[in-house]
Amino acid sequence: MTPVELDTARKSAVLANLPQPLQEKMLEGSQIQTVETGQTLFLQDEPADALFIVLEGWIKLYRIAASGAEAVVSVVTRGRSFGEAVALRGLSYPVAAEAITPSRLLRLDAARIRHHLQSDPVMATSMLAATFVHLQQLVEQIEGLKARSGVQRVAEFLLDLAPCAEGECSVALPYNKALIAGRLGMKPETLSRAFARLREHGVRIDAARAHIEDMDRLRQLTAEDPAKAWLR
Incomplete structure (x- = not known):
């Protein structure tokens, strides 16, 4: 990971509220994942075993309805994270994720982070804050669609x-x-x-x-x- 990418990761909602020593702890075991346009990161209803931070590129998050129609939930880019809430609860992804441009992401193992959260309330609070940020963004998105x-x-x-x-x-x-x-x-x-x-x-x-x-x-x-x- 380049210094610029590391800085991008540190400023993401997942890590931004943590002191540097805890950021480094969260980043232990993380992996860089490079994907091409059209490549799938995960499918809807797959077990959520990781959360992601976008370092470069654009990722589409979408759902497939029973009719087969695609509903775009969000399109995220550099500095944005996704997958926290379900990965940290050991649930399934409610959406699918696909690269719409060549992209680089930081993949954080959910099981490893769950282990850290159980022993560190500061980490747990930071993750809760990240979830709140995403909820706020979703509310703003719905408001934009409706109003x-x-x-x-x-x-x-x-x-x-x-x-x-x-x-x-x-x-x-x-x-x-x-x-x-x-x-x-x-x-x-x-x-x-x-x-x-x-x-x-x-x-x-x-x-x-x-x-x-x-x-x-x-x-x-x-x-x-x-x-x-x-x-x-």
């Missing part, structure tokens, strides 16, 4: 990806538009319409990039009354 129009959801997605805080900005779309649509809870054709409507707010989509004329202007759209945004 924002499709145009606002796409605008917020672009703002989250943007490397700039203000002014003009160019944003690389990290994965294909079908997956973006799934992540935002909409159909691909609805996403296309949302991209078209964003032109009047200074956003132009060019292949795999979004060009934003004014970050503040786009930010104002996300704060607008959803009833007005739905009419756009």
